[in-house]
Amino acid sequence: MRYPVNEIFETLQGEGRFTGLPAIFVRLQGCPVGCSWCDTKHTWEQQPQDERPLGDILVKTAASSCWAWATPEAMLATFAERGFNAKLVVITGGEPCMFDLVPLCEALHGAGYSTQIETSGTFEIKVPKETVITLSPKVGMKGGYAILDSALERADDIKHPVARERDIEELDALLARCGEKPVYLQPVSQGKRATELCIKTCIERNWRLSVQLHKYLGIE
Ligand code: SF4
DSSP: EEEEEEEEEEEEOOOHHHHHHHSEEEEEOOSSOTTOOOOOOSSSSSOGGGGGGGHHHHHHOSSSSBBBBEOOOHHHHHHHHEEHHHHHHEEEOGGGSSSSOOHHHHHHHHTEEEEEEEESOOOOOOOTSEEOOOOEOOSSSSOOOOOOOHHHHHEEEEEESSSSSSHHHHHHHHHHOOOOEEEEEEEEEGOEEEEEEHHHHHHHOOOEEOOOOOHTTOOO
């Protein structure tokens, strides 16, 4: 099994339940969901002319649409070569659940890593049971994808992007489909009104705030 990789890097997880924990990020290429405020639009297309050797992807210094095929073994070799210390691997995108992630997660678990997937919930989630699923539902985006019941059920927590009241109402409708889950509200683009709304709602509902710590710290 091989996967299209946009980038691999080590940093601190800036969002959700593992905020502050060192993590290796594997960003896969490809996403048809079409969120207008997406901060990784360069991962949307998997264009043949943008394919590169894996070595080129690992030395990228800026966001780009270049990507490389990589097997789980090649990823593990990369972690070792680059001297990564983190024991959590976050598989993100793009939309990582476009791919069967079982072989990748099993290889990572076999090498002593734990895994977390960040997904929009619009594709069936194929992972081992140990993998932590953070579902960040993207409702009503231009790609026209619906949030799947199977994804809601599998999710270990919900990290919901919030810009306005309507986003809270959409979240309530999703939670009515899957029952209680740990919820993290995340203000879109660090906006002041969005942040105030998230703080108010978290206190009212006993939910948690996720502020994209890496953006405040100015790290990747
Ligand atoms: S699902 Fe994620 S990667 Fe895809 S468009 Fe939305 S924010 Fe961007």
